[in-house]
Amino acid sequence: MLTSKSSYKILPDHNLIVEYHEKKIDIHSYSTFKLKIIEDPLYSKHLNYIINFKNVDFKISPNEIEEYVVDLKKLSSILVKKKLAFITRTPNQIVPATLYKMKQNELNQAVEIFSTYESAINWLKIDLTPNELDEVYKELKCFNH
Numbered sequence: 001m002l003t004s005k006s007s008y009k010i011l012p013d014h015n016l017i018v019e020y021h022e023k024k025i026d027i028h029s030y031s032t033f034k035l036k037i038i039e040d041p042l043y044s045k046h047l048n049y050i051i052n053f054k055n056v057d058f059k060i061s062p063n064e065i066e067e068y069v070v071d072l073k074k075l076s077s078i079l080v081k082k083k084l085a086f087i088t089r090t091p092n093q094i095v096p097a098t099l100y101k102m103k104q105n106e107l108n109q110a111v112e113i114f115s116t117y118e119s120a121i122n123w124l125k126i127d128l129t130p131n132e133l134d135e136v137y138k139e140l141k142c143f144n145h
Contacts, residue, residue, distance in 0.1 A: 004021065004023045004024055004056075005020075005022045006020070006025070008020070008033075008037055009136055009139065009140060011128075011136070012042060014127065015046065015048055016047060017043075017049045018052075018136050018137070019037075019052065020141060021052065021056045023055070024056075024057045024058075026064075027060050027064040027067075030060070038075070045082075046080055046082065047082065048124055049082070049083070049085065050117075050120050050124065050133070051086050053086055053087060053089075054088060056093055057092060058095075062099055066099075066103055069100070069104050080108060081109070081110075083112075084110070084112075085123055086111065086113045087116075088114070088115065097111075097113045101113065117134065
């Protein structure tokens with residue numbers, strides 16, 4: 001069993017879901033986590049995402065990423081135009097993020113990969129500072145959702 005820590009916060013005023021992940025993540029733990037977000041009463045399929053993968057060790061194969069995208073296509077509750085900003089630091093994080101970006105074109109999502117909060121915030125065009133986002137991540141590091 002892999003140990004992972006995943007948490008999120010929905011910021012309706014910024015039309016944003018902020019995700020934080022750390023430790024080892026496999027496709028099962030990530031899929032289960034994503035379903036929790038969809039079940040949240042504050043969830044809206046129109047929300048954009050900023051997802052921090054900087055402290056993750058992915059244990060996901062390219063085939064699993066492809067299967068995950070196929071499964072997402074079946075969830076009409078999420079299929080609308082939105083932006084996903086991935087924050088990464090290492091090749092282990094960049095490779096799965098890039099594979100997802102390449103495979104998700106039928107999901108009507110714009111996906112970009114960044115190394116800094118500031119560049120992700122600018123691309124998302126949200127009224128949030130890097131310091132404010134860092135405070136949200138500090139909060140998310142303290143608990144699992």
